[in-house]
Amino acid sequence: MMENQDLGLSLSLSFPEKRTANPLQINSLDSSTSISPSPFNLFQKNCWTDLFPSSDQNLEKCRTFLKGIDVNRVPTITDDDEEAGISSPNSIISGLSGNKRSEREINCCEELEIIERECSRSITDEEDGETSRKKLRLTKDQSAVLEESFKKHNTLNPKKKKALGKRLGLRPRQVEVWFQNRRARTKLKQTEVDCEFLKRCCENLTEENRRLQKEVQELKALKLSPKFYMQMIPPTTLTMCPSCERIASPPYSSASGPGSVDPRANQMILTRQGPVPFNLRAASPVLHRPISDLHPRS
DNA sequence: GCGAGATAACAATTTACATCA
């Protein structure tokens, strides 16, 4: 909440209360289901069941352990540990499930040993009664420094990550997570702003549409008047260049008598006569030149 | 050129905690 104010994330739009799967991510399911099970994935599946064979109690104890590490504690691990993927409370799990973090330096047997060791420790920890997993809450100073750094550059390189972590007494991974979440918040905020903008556009277009409909009605009523026909010049024949699709208008009528209509006005009438396909490529200042002008023969 | 592994960024989700009625 406090953070909310700090970031100016106070736009309140009526979004669905619970996030659902992104409808645009159509292929996510396909891709996930089409992935062939890697040997490591098979390992991770078997790992838990092998470690805790048919014992829900053991499994539960191990889970409890994984929740039992105080992340508010000043990190004592080295950066090397961090890079090896055993830094965060859940990184053992992450290491097992992640397809990239775990397998780097530690082989399966070592991981199993680590897990077993930690699990056995967890049981004693639990008996000590200090099992609740604490979630780190960054101090105002820490947030301010991170915010400042984010403003300068919203991504991290490994060097910067380490430096920030060292400066703030955080693990590089925590710095990384903060930046990640911060980017997500920025994106969400931008989405809200965009949504608001589109809403306004929609309102304006609705209003414009209403106005044009009214104008159409008025023009239809006017059409019934014979005087209107007297002022109309014959329909203009437009010629389109087949190669560049530019429109070439015929030479303006030399008629400039008292009853004649300004050709520009005629053009306006033409443009009001229904939806004309708009060709962006053809939308250029040379719209009304004859074809011969468009492609002068040299 | 192709495949495997490493890496970073990201989306979606979970979880712990704070606040309020």
Next chain:
DNA sequence: AATGATGTAAATTGTTATCTC
């Protein structure tokens, strides 16, 4: 004071794109 609902930030998990070998 206790409690449940709710919002938010921290953290996790899985996917994708890109790069290098």
